[in-house]
Amino acid sequence: MKLKQLEGLLGSLQQFETPKIELEQYPTGPHIASRLLYTVVADFGCGCGTLGLAAGLLGAEHVIGFDIDAESIEIASLNADELELDMDFIQCDIRNLRLSDRAIDTVVMNPPFGTRKKGADMDFLSMALKVASGAVYSLHKTTTRDHIKRTALREYNASSAEVLSELRFDVPQLYKFHKKKEVDVAVDLWRFVPNNNRPKHL
């Protein structure tokens, strides 16, 4: 089956109307799904492994999860075992990761939004665009849309940056500082394509 055909079929599938974050429902766009086959996928800030494992379920040949937190990786590891999927994990700070050029086809990520550590979202995006040879799929707050687009295209060497869809996350009262029972956060699902003509470095 050709890529375009697969994309077409997947594009006609019904998606979540109101995704629930507690069930970690993330609609996977037809672009993502069709490009995941025969590929090496990296999940930056993998947490408990949801996106990376989704890639594995969709047929990505090799998936690597990166996270700074050992406990999250432990959980992700258990999740991978549950699903009988092979997924490698690396514990590291995304800002000083060094990977070979063209090793990763696709980066998928739901990075920190930068509400606690300012600029965290941009650190992740910058590294993702350095490392991916095919595409980067990422989630960022809708309020940062213009800034993200500008920075990706001008500074991070993206040849294209488009919002595939806008989602609303219901964030339940998870932390002690959360005052409300739940809050709606508007989130963009982005696809960035790196500019492959740039000179690369390790």
Add this chain to the structure above:
Amino acid sequence: MRLLTHNMLSSNIKGVTNGFPLRIEVEKVVEKEVDLNMDFLRNMFAKIEWKALVEASRTMGYSELPDDAESSMLDSDEFLRKFHHALLELHLEEGALVCPETGRKFPVNKGIPNMLLHEDEV
């Protein structure tokens, strides 16, 4: 951690210029069988650092890979199987990855390398 992952990792210590490939110290290797995907292997062959893969697989106890390889060898089923085995079926469970320039060890536990740097290495 599979050797495919090892093949793309470099030492991330500040100032290191020859951080690839990371040397491997083995304490425990686990072998897990996975289906062979020819298209994937062909795709990966072009991107892999062959010498690093050969050295790493030998350290892990597998010496079937030839010193040199070229794409015409992908036509051989036997070669494909060996390439597949080394790349995807050997897992470093316990041990360490060692920076070739500084000798600094990155521990590997339960298959997960810890590449977090100390403050003076950033």
